[in-house]
Amino acid sequence: MTTSNPSLAAALAGADLLFDRAALESVIVDMGRDIDAALDGERAVFLTVMNGALIFAGHLALAIRTDVEFDYVHATRYRGATSGSELHWLREPAVDLTDRVVLLVDDILDEGHTLKAVRDDCLRRGARRVLVVSLCTKQHDRLVDGIKADFNGVELPDRYVFGFGMDYHEQGRNLPGIYALK
Ligand SMILES: O=P(O)(O)OC[C@H]1O[C@H](OP(=O)(O)OP(=O)(O)O)[C@H](O)[C@@H]1O
Numbered sequence: 001m002t003t004s005n006p007s008l009a010a011a012l013a014g015a016d017l018l019f020d021r022a023a024l025e026s027v028i029v030d031m032g033r034d035i036d037a038a039l040d041g042e043r044a045v046f047l048t049v050m051n052g053a054l055i056f057a058g059h060l061a062l063a064i065r066t067d068v069e070f071d072y073v074h075a076t077r078y079r080g081a082t083s084g085s086e087l088h089w090l091r092e093p094a095v096d097l098t099d100r101v102v103l104l105v106d107d108i109l110d111e112g113h114t115l116k117a118v119r120d121d122c123l124r125r126g127a128r129r130v131l132v133v134s135l136c137t138k139q140h141d142r143l144v145d146g147i148k149a150d151f152n153g154v155e156l157p158d159r160y161v162f163g164f165g166m167d168y169h170e171q172g173r174n175l176p177g178i179y180a181l182k
């Protein structure tokens with residue numbers, strides 16, 4: 001951890017727990033069942049958007065019964081800050097996506113720039129179908145056109161959140177729940 005980061009303990013002291021681990025695990029089990037139904041036996045590419053989706057992806061993969069092929073991308077536009085800027089690609093998919101069904105797995109759909117860009121990239125690479133899977137979606141009117149979650153776990157208020165993979169200045173990703181700053 002860099003010494004200049006704001007204190008995670010101070011953030012937690014002033015934050016609200018929105019969803020605890022048990023609630024999230026239960027939601028994710030339901031998402032896995034719904035995804036199995038949509039895949040109907042087809043072996044999809046399970047494409048995780050690093051870093052934020054890491055924890056969600058692990059839980060979700062165990063909740064899906066259909067065999068899937070793992071790959072990941074790393075695209076970031078927040079880079080440890082609490083507001084986004086342009087998208088930086090740090091890692092592109094390695095699997096050939098031509099004619100594949102892709103489960104595009106991310107932690108949060110906020111303004112939608114990240115998932116829209118990654119979804120469009122998958123389609124450019126020849127994916128036949130991209131199913132957008134997000135643990136949570138933030139409620140506001142800033143969502144960009146042309147993106148939505150095909151599978152969403154929970155709805156969030158329009159507040160900065162962290163935990164369960166999501167960072168507070170690159171801290172708190174391993175907190176077992178979703179917290180919101182006041
Ligand atoms: O809908 P948007 O407004 O585009 O925001 C959502 C994206 O922001 C976060 O990534 P971030 O850029 O913080 O990188 P990280 O996954 O490494 O935390 C999160 O993991 C999503 O990918």
Ligand SMILES: Nc1nc2[nH]cnc2c(=O)[nH]1
Nearest residue numbers: 110159160161162166167
């Ligand atoms: N950690 C975190 N990352 C985000 N990316 C987009 N919105 C958010 C948010 O509220 N929290």
